[in-house]
Amino acid sequence: MSSALTPQQLHPRLDHLTVIDVRTPGEYAGGHIPGALNIPLDQLRRALPELREAAGRGELAVVCASGSRSQQACEELTAAGVPAATLVGGTDAWAEHGHPLDRPEGGRRAWAMDRQVRLVAGSLVLLGLVLGLFFPMARWISAFIAGGLVFSALTNTCGMAVMLGKLPYNNRPRGGADLDTTLAELRG
Template structure:
C-alpha cells in the first residue's frame, strides 16, 4: 500500500482558500471543532459521497482530514482505489490546532459536544477491561477472557491501523450523521 500525499498544516493553512477540505470524522467530532470551511463526510459514508468527492476533485485539490491523520489516510487510500486523487493533512486537526491555526467550533459552551473517537475508544476499552477483571474476581475466572479479548483487539488495531471498536462506536446516535446534514455536505461538494 502506498502512503497518500500529505500536506503540512502550515502549507495547508496558506492554501486553505484553494482547497476543498473534507473532514471524515463523526458529526459529533466535527461539531466539536474543525478546519474553517471543512465539509463533514464521515468515513463510513465515503461510498455514498464518492460521486460528489470526484466532482470536487475535478475542480481542484481535495484535502482529507481527521483527528490525527489515521482515518484520513484510510479515506485517501479508499478514494485512490476509485480513481480520486486527494491528500491528507499531516497530523490531522490535532496538529493543525497545535500549530495555533483557527478551529471552527459551531457548538461552543456547555453540553452537546461529543468526545473525539480515540477518547471514546479509550473509555470503552478501559471500562470493558475493568469490567472483565471485576467479574473474574467476583463471579467466575472465565470473565478474564473479556479483558484478554479487548487487549487483543487493541493490539490488532495498532498493527492494522484500523479499529473495530471505533467502527462500532461510530454507529451510536451521537456519532451518526443526520440525513439532512450529510445531504447538505454532499450539496456543498457538488456546488463547490
C-alpha cells in the same frame, strides 16, 4: 499513493482546496478546520461521485483528529481514482500550530474517537478483571479486548471505533449540515 500536507502547507492554500473532515458529526461539531465539509469515513463510498466531481474542479484535502482516519480515507479515494491529500497530524496538529477551529453554534463538544475507544476498552478490561474475581471465565472479556487492541495496532483499523461511530451521539449533526446537504454543496 496519496500525498500529505502539513498544517503550514495547508493553511495558505485553504481557500483553494476542498477540505473534507472524515470524523463523526459529533467530533466535527467539537471543532473543525474553517470551511471543512463533514463526510464521515463510513459514508465515504456514498460520497464518491460528489468527491470525484469536486476533485475535478480542484484539490481535495482530507482531515480527521490525528491523521489516521484521513490517511485511510485518502487510500480509499486513491483506489477509486480520486486524488486527495491527508493533513499530517489532523486537526490536533492544526490547532497546535495556532490555527483556528470553527465550532458551530449549539455544537456540543464530543470526545474524539480515540478517547471514546480508550474509555470503552479500559472499562471493559476492568469489568473483566473484577468479574473474574467471582467468575473466572469473565477474564476472557479482558483477553478479547486486549486481542482487539493488538489487532487494531497491527492493522491500523479499529472495529470498536467503527461501532462507537454508529452510536446516535456520534451521528447527529450538531450545528452542522447533514450528509445530504454536504453532498449537495459538493455538487454545487
